[in-house]
Amino acid sequence: MRAASWAPLSAAERAVAIEVLTHGPVSRSEIARKLNLSAGSLTRLTKPLIESGLLVEDAVVTAPSAPPAPPPPAPSSRQGRPSQPLDVVADSRFFAGFKITEDTVYGVVTDLRSTVVAAREAPLRTREPSAVAALLHALASDFAAGFPRLAGIGVGLGGHVVGPERMVTSPYLGWEAVPFPDLLEGRTELPVVVENDVAALVESEAWFGAGRGLERFAVLTIGAGIGYGLVIGGRLVRSADDGHGIGRRWIINPNGPLTPDGDRGSAVALLTIPSIRYQVAAATGRPHTYEEILELAAKADPLAARVIDEAGRALGTVVAQIANFAMPQKILLAGEGVGLVEVAGEAIGEAIAANRHPLAEPVALETKISDFNDWARGAAVLAIQTFVLGRPKTAP
Numbered sequence: 001m002r003a004a005s006w007a008p009l010s011a012a013e014r015a016v017a018i019e020v021l022t023h024g025p026v027s028r029s030e031i032a033r034k035l036n037l038s039a040g041s042l043t044r045l046t047k048p049l050i051e052s053g054l055l056v057e058d059a060v061v062t063a064p065s066a067p068p069a070p071p072p073p074a075p076s077s078r079q080g081r082p083s084q085p086l087d088v089v090a091d092s093r094f095f096a097g098f099k100i101t102e103d104t105v106y107g108v109v110t111d112l113r114s115t116v117v118a119a120r121e122a123p124l125r126t127r128e129p130s131a132v133a134a135l136l137h138a139l140a141s142d143f144a145a146g147f148p149r150l151a152g153i154g155v156g157l158g159g160h161v162v163g164p165e166r167m168v169t170s171p172y173l174g175w176e177a178v179p180f181p182d183l184l185e186g187r188t189e190l191p192v193v194v195e196n197d198v199a200a201l202v203e204s205e206a207w208f209g210a211g212r213g214l215e216r217f218a219v220l221t222i223g224a225g226i227g228y229g230l231v232i233g234g235r236l237v238r239s240a241d242d243g244h245g246i247g248r249r250w251i252i253n254p255n256g257p258l259t260p261d262g263d264r265g266s267a268v269a270l271l272t273i274p275s276i277r278y279q280v281a282a283a284t285g286r287p288h289t290y291e292e293i294l295e296l297a298a299k300a301d302p303l304a305a306r307v308i309d310e311a312g313r314a315l316g317t318v319v320a321q322i323a324n325f326a327m328p329q330k331i332l333l334a335g336e337g338v339g340l341v342e343v344a345g346e347a348i349g350e351a352i353a354a355n356r357h358p359l360a361e362p363v364a365l366e367t368k369i370s371d372f373n374d375w376a377r378g379a380a381v382l383a384i385q386t387f388v389l390g391r392p393k394t395a396p
Contacts, residue, residue: 008390009049012037016045017054017388021112022207025058025087046086053092054388058085088112093151093387096143097380098136099197099372100124100157102172105132106372107139109147110380114208118143119373127173129180137187152387153190154379155180156197158225168194193382200378201334201370202229202236207381210332210366218328220318221335221370224274226250226267230326247271252314270314273337279307290336294343312344316351323356323363330364334374341367 109118159170167177211217221227226247247267256265296304
């Protein structure tokens with residue numbers, strides 16, 4: 001049986017639902033203030049949300065040792081409901097999120113507020129779409145056995161989704177226009193949303209993480225590739241270019257390194273884990289892990305320090321360019337590669353300063369080392385959004 005949904009909601013109902021979901025428990029007066037609503041309008045909007053089970057009114061609990069309550073005040077002429085907090089029941093529904101890499105599937109279960117309550121991973125032995133759908137179905141079935149109120153599934157991967165048919169194209173998986181959401185829905189009988197993994201992570205951070213409550217918020221991810229997402233007006237900016245990647249031709253230093261992936265001196269050539277490993281291996285004749293390279297650079301090994309210093313200056317340049325053109329209130333650095341920040345912090349700061357106006361505001365920069373479960377959690381947030389708001393519109 002297909003899971004129940006609270007959608008469709010009106011724009012005003014949606015705004016109230018998101019406010020309570022991401023900030024609750026929250027008082028009615030605070031909601032009315034933030035959304036510029038009258039008390040009467042808020043009462044009208046919250047009534048169907050409470051009746052549908054999306055929102056609940058928090059009971060005011062008096063401690064046993066509390067003194068007797070004073071007599072009630074005289075009736076007021078103010079209209080509307082009392083300022084009683086509104087909240088959601090976080091464990092009323094659960095959501096599965098999956099991150100698909102080239103060789104592994106990472107899965108998590110979250111509650112309605114995106115708190116991870118279970119996690120699993122499984123090797124990806126084949127990238128054939130129906131086999132991948134079967135693997136995710138098996139994982140989702142295991143999750144549903146422990147969390148019977150599983151309400152939806154989100155999937156994040158390196159690629160993009162096109163058109164109302166929700167066709168998935170992923171160079172990493174060798175997919176071209178694959179109807180993967182339909183393949184998985186047919187097996188699980190649950191709503192499925194598939195999205196570019198960076199977009200899923202940005203949505204997760206905008207609703208429940210570093211960007212919560214911000215009007216302008218940017219995310220830059222470094223790891224196997226370069227990812228970028230921008231939130232304006234509290235919503236992720238969408239375009240037909242989503243999922244194609246921006247780093248291969250984002251030239252930071254035209255005299256920079258030439259690597260197998262990306263143009264000479266591009267963000268990809270300078271910043272990604274495979275490119276950094278390639279540069280060190282080409283110079284030393286033997287492979288190193290990314291963590292080994294960072295450790296060598298921290299110990300002032302000349303070769304590793306040069307590569308990491310150059311990567312740090314590239315990262316600082318990219319951060320400054322994002323700050324200059326997008327003017328976000330905060331930039332979040334995330335991904336498996338952000339250990340670079342700890343080792344190359346000085347170079348990053350110098351590059352930011354060199355590429356910003358001397359009187360410009362300091363860049364609000366936050367760093368989060370993300371493992372693959374964080375990416376899977378982002379996919380689960382897509383399922384939460386779909387459950388609350390209905391299916392998102394895909395890029396043209």
